Amino acid sequence: MARVLIIGGGVAGLSAGIYARMSGHEATVCEKHIIAGGNLTGWDRGDYHIDNCIHWLTGSNPHSPLHQMWLDLGVLGNGVGTVQGNSLMSCERDGFRLSLKPSLRDLYRDMVEISPEDEGEIRKFCSAVEFLMGVDNIAGENCDEGLNAGRVFRGVGPLLKYYGLTTGQLAARFKHPALQCFITGFWGDDFGAFALIYVYATYCGRNGALPEGGSLKAAERMTEKFKSLGGTLHLKKEAARVEIEGGKARAVVFTDGSRIEADYIVLTTDPAATFGRILDMPMPKKLKAQYDNPKLRPFSAYHAAFACDLTELPFEGDLIFDVPKEYAVELGTKQLILREFSHEPSYAPEGNNILQTMTFCFGEDCEEFIRLRREDRAAYKAKCERLASVLQYLIEDHCPTLRGRLSLIDFWTPASYERFVGSRLGSFMSFAIPEKFLPIPLSQSVDGVDNLLLATQWLQSPGGLPIAAEQGKNAIKAINKLVKR
Numbered sequence: 420m421a422r423v424l425i426i427g428g429g430v431a432g433l434s435a436g437i438y439a440r441m442s443g444h445e446a447t448v449c450e451k452h453i454i455a456g457g458n459l460t461g462w463d464r465g466d467y468h469i470d471n472c473i474h475w476l477t478g479s480n481p482h483s484p485l486h487q488m489w490l491d492l493g494v495l496g497n498g499v500g501t502v503q504g505n506s507l508m509s510c511e512r513d514g515f516r517l518s519l520k521p522s523l524r525d526l527y528r529d530m531v532e533i534s535p536e537d538e539g540e541i542r543k544f545c546s547a548v549e550f551l552m553g554v555d556n557i558a559g560e561n562c563d564e565g566l567n568a569g570r571v572f573r574g575v576g577p578l579l580k581y582y583g584l585t586t587g588q589l590a591a592r593f594k595h596p597a598l599q600c601f602i603t604g605f606w607g608d609d610f611g612a613f614a615l616i617y618v619y620a621t622y623c624g625r626n627g628a629l630p631e632g633g634s635l636k637a638a639e640r641m642t643e644k645f646k647s648l649g650g651t652l653h654l655k656k657e658a659a660r661v662e663i664e665g666g667k668a669r670a671v672v673f674t675d676g677s678r679i680e681a682d683y684i685v686l687t688t689d690p691a692a693t694f695g696r697i698l699d700m701p702m703p704k705k706l707k708a709q710y711d712n713p714k715l716r717p718f719s720a721y722h723a724a725f726a727c728d729l730t731e732l733p734f735e736g737d738l739i740f741d742v743p744k745e746y747a748v749e750l751g752t753k754q755l756i757l758r759e760f761s762h763e764p765s766y767a768p769e770g771n772n773i774l775q776t777m778t779f780c781f782g783e784d785c786e787e788f789i790r791l792r793r794e795d796r797a798a799y800k801a802k803c804e805r806l807a808s809v810l811q812y813l814i815e816d817h818c819p820t821l822r823g824r825l826s827l828i829d830f831w832t833p834a835s836y837e838r839f840v841g842s843r844l845g846s847f848m849s850f851a852i853p854e855k856f857l858p859i860p861l862s863q864s865v866d867g868v869d870n871l872l873l874a875t876q877w878l879q880s881p882g883g884l885p886i887a888a889e890q891g892k893n894a895i896k897a898i899n900k901l902v903k904r
């Protein structure tokens with residue numbers, strides 16, 4: 420049994436803690452905040468609950484290889500069900516609405532119904548999704564059948580072609596504007612089309628449902644699982660630096676002046692909080708190369724949450740619609756993503772709902788939020804208020820039944836994420852996957868210090884919950900090997 424010290428109590432950290440205990444090690448997780456979970460979180464505003472994470476949980480399907488990990492971590496299992504909505508997202512353009520439903524057959528039918536002249540491209544697109552659904556059992560529906568020659572033949576060609584395309588280029592292959600919106604609506608024009616197909620395969624394969632209770636409850640269950648296995652969780656415990664002596668990481672010193680010694684140390688903090696800060700060494704070359712690669716873009720988002728005093732909403736899941744040109748520059752987006760939470764009635768008082776927007780932003784736009792909040796709080800506040808009022812206007816304009824029914828309850832930005840988890844640009848996932856990019860995981864070890872491991876979503880694009888959790892799990896696997904040596 421080894422003493423494993425884990426810095427950061429997000430998903431990667433809690434996962435490392437749980438697997439360390441399952442492997443029989445003494446495990447301590449140190450988290451700088453008053454709660455664990457990191458970006459897997461939510462909070463209350465008055466009578467409303469804001470859920471700020473899971474849109475889909477890859478691995479929710481019991482047939483998928485990731486499922487066991489979510490059971491191990493307490494995210495699923497023990498009577499916790501999943502919520503599979505009728506639609507993950509609906510895109511609207513020119514009076515047409517196309518929804519991503521958890522059935523590829525329905526998706527094919529709906530796409531062809533909207534645009535018969537796109538049938539050829541729709542068939543290729545759906546074949547690529549179907550093919551990916553069968554790879555590595557991503558999907559449940561057909562996963563037991565594996566891949567047959569017909570599916571491989573139909574799907575692999577388009578998939579290889581899409582690997583070289585951005586979402587914008589893929590959208591351009593469709594003639595109908597509603598289909599184009601469906602391809603670019605969530606991530607915009609510059610993402611790899613392959614990543615989009617992966618998400619569609621996950622959802623159509625019923626492998627991207629939501630855990631009941633939402634994000635905060637999932638984080639609480641992970642925390643409880645760790646503690647129930649005998650792990651020690653220190654909250655409000657911020658790591659200041661790792662002590663390294665003679666090629667070994669000996670201990671971590673904390674900002675409260677305390678020091679904890681360990682046999683193995685796992686750093687799950689964001690690389691921006693790790694290198695040159697907790698760890699007095701430069702970023703590993705391969706990771707640095709990814710940060711320096713202009714095609715690999717880190718991203719964040721700003722969000723508004725609105726209380727809504729209606730029971731009947733005009734959409735389910737996420738609604739995506741075009742931002743009028745005169746507002747697109749100010750909002751920094753061409754499409755607006757609006758989410759509703761009717762699947763979790765406890766998030767709002769009876770007869771009410773909560774609606775949240777999520778607007779992705781990149782590079783300078785993220786920096787601007789962070790700079791303004793640091794240097795000119797009044798200007799930051801004014802910018803947030805202005806954005807919120809434009810968003811409210813656009814939502815009410817697009818959905819007339821919501822007119823006069825919304826009131827702003829919170830607004831948060833890349834500056835909020837930057838303060839919360841210490842990530843550069845306020846990123847909450849890793850790099851957005853571009854075209855022609857295979858997200859191969861980078862090494863978790865640190866050159867010259869063999870008892871120190873990294874477990875961060877930045878080691879594999881595009882990050883997200885399964886990657887963070889696997890990072891924690893794999894760090895412990897690596898420690899188990901080192902212990903046996």
Ligand SMILES: Cc1cc2nc3c(=O)[nH]c(=O)nc-3n(C[C@H](O)[C@H](O)[C@H](O)COP(=O)(O)OP(=O)(O)OC[C@H]3O[C@@H](n4cnc5c(N)ncnc54)[C@H](O)[C@@H]3O)c2cc1C
Pocket residue numbers: 426427428429430431432449450451452455456457458459471472473474475476477656657658659687688689692697777839840841847848849874875876882883884885887
């Ligand atoms: C709006 C939103 C929507 C998302 N939707 C999805 C989704 O649908 N599906 C999906 O799979 N993923 C989604 N994600 C991404 C997912 O939340 C993250 O990928 C995941 O939570 C990252 O976990 P992590 O442990 O790697 O990092 P983090 O969550 O960043 O955790 C790192 C932890 O380290 C702590 N820390 C930092 N510095 C120190 C220090 N010096 N000492 C001690 N502790 C420290 C931080 O406080 C934090 O708790 C979403 C995220 C957001 C914000």
